[in-house]
Amino acid sequence: MEISGEKIRNKALGLGFSFCGFAKAGPLEKERTFLTSYLQRKKNAGLHYLERDPEKRTDPRLVVEGTRTVIGLLLNYFPQEILPEEDNFIISKYAYGKDYHDVLKEKTRALVLFLNDEYGPVAAKAFIDRGPVLEKAWARECGLGWTGKNTLLINPSKGSFHFIAIILTDLVIGPDIPEPDHCGNCSLCMESCPTGALENPYELDPSKCLSYLTIEEKATIPEEFRDTFHGRIYGCDICQDACPYNRFAVPHDLPDFLPGKELSSYRKKDWQNLTEEQFDFLFNGSAVHRMGYEKLIRNIRYVSRVTRHA
Numbered sequence: 492m493e494i495s496g497e498k499i500r501n502k503a504l505g506l507g508f509s510f511c512g513f514a515k516a517g518p519l520e521k522e523r524t525f526l527t528s529y530l531q532r533k534k535n536a537g538l539h540y541l542e543r544d545p546e547k548r549t550d551p552r553l554v555v556e557g558t559r560t561v562i563g564l565l566l567n568y569f570p571q572e573i574l575p576e577e578d579n580f581i582i583s584k585y586a587y588g589k590d591y592h593d594v595l596k597e598k599t600r601a602l603v604l605f606l607n608d609e610y611g612p613v614a615a616k617a618f619i620d621r622g623p624v625l626e627k628a629w630a631r632e633c634g635l636g637w638t639g640k641n642t643l644l645i646n647p648s649k650g651s652f653h654f655i656a657i658i659l660t661d662l663v664i665g666p667d668i669p670e671p672d673h674c675g676n677c678s679l680c681m682e683s684c685p686t687g688a689l690e691n692p693y694e695l696d697p698s699k700c701l702s703y704l705t706i707e708e709k710a711t712i713p714e715e716f717r718d719t720f721h722g723r724i725y726g727c728d729i730c731q732d733a734c735p736y737n738r739f740a741v742p743h744d745l746p747d748f749l750p751g752k753e754l755s756s757y758r759k760k761d762w763q764n765l766t767e768e769q770f771d772f773l774f775n776g777s778a779v780h781r782m783g784y785e786k787l788i789r790n791i792r793y794v795s796r797v798t799r800h801a
């Protein structure tokens with residue numbers, strides 16, 4: 492029997508999620524075609540996980556048997572204040588505070604408990620940036636936004652600075668209407684990208700993306716990009732900052748996502764002298780910590796031409 496999603500949506504908003512929507516689980520044909528071509532053209536750089544389970548990746552019913560509905564959830568992380576950029580290096584807004592995986596895990600766990608209390612027993616499994624689930628495509632199907640030319644999910648009323656969580660459930664919930672594409676003739680994100688990683692609309696070339704190069708790249712960062720980093724040592728927000736829909740972004744009110752005093756006070760010379768102990772202290776419980784000290788130091792040296800460890 493199909494149930495209305497309103498009670499679940501209200502609970503999700505009460506838990507602090509910014510948006511919640513529902514979609515009928517099934518194959519994502521357009522994404523399957525795109526993913527096949529993307530992989531054939533070897534556009535995924537070092538993102539080898541995309542090569543695993545392409546069938547599963549485009550059909551959540553193969554990920555969790557019995558899935559009938561996809562629940563899409565967004566959590567706003569747009570900061571109240573941008574960390575100072577003068578005499579400083581830049582880290583992406585999403586990494587200012589506590590690791591979003593932990594914050595979202597807690598909130599999705601509470602929502603799953605609610606589903607069981609209300610409709611139980613319910614099969615419901617949450618996915619946060621892990622597992623073979625195309626989060627952005629499902630968030631779109633759930634009516635939470637569209638995938639912009641910068642390949643990010645754009646919510647029409649609040650922009651793109653959101654984390655996405657997905658819950659796969661065997662509950663049958665009335666679906667929302669997928670959001671249509673509102674990019675139109677705009678191409679500001681593509682024009683703003685300093686490296687040409689968005690040469691083709693709706694397609695990211697990770698091998699040129701500063702976000703990939705600073706966080707995922709395991710090897711040395713190619714010399715050709717040195718003049719494009721402009722002090723970025725973790726992630727890149729340029730194509731989001733350029734998007735006109737982010738004029739509607741409102742600051743979050745989550746203490747978990749606020750930067751610590753220490754991080755706010757850091758300037759170039761502090762980064763350049765960062766010890767492993769300081770790194771552990773500064774990024775304890777943060778997504779940056781997952782990257783490891785050595786990689787951050789590599790990035791700091793890359794943007795500042797420091798040869799401290801040479």
Ligand code: SF4
Pocket residue numbers: 641683684685686687688689695699700701702703727728729730731
């Ligand atoms: S994150 Fe930065 S480098 Fe990557 S596509 Fe966007 S603007 Fe380009």
Ligand code: SF4
Pocket residue numbers: 639640641642645673674675677678679680681733734735736
């Ligand atoms: S900058 Fe323009 S083209 Fe790019 S995602 Fe935003 S609306 Fe779409």
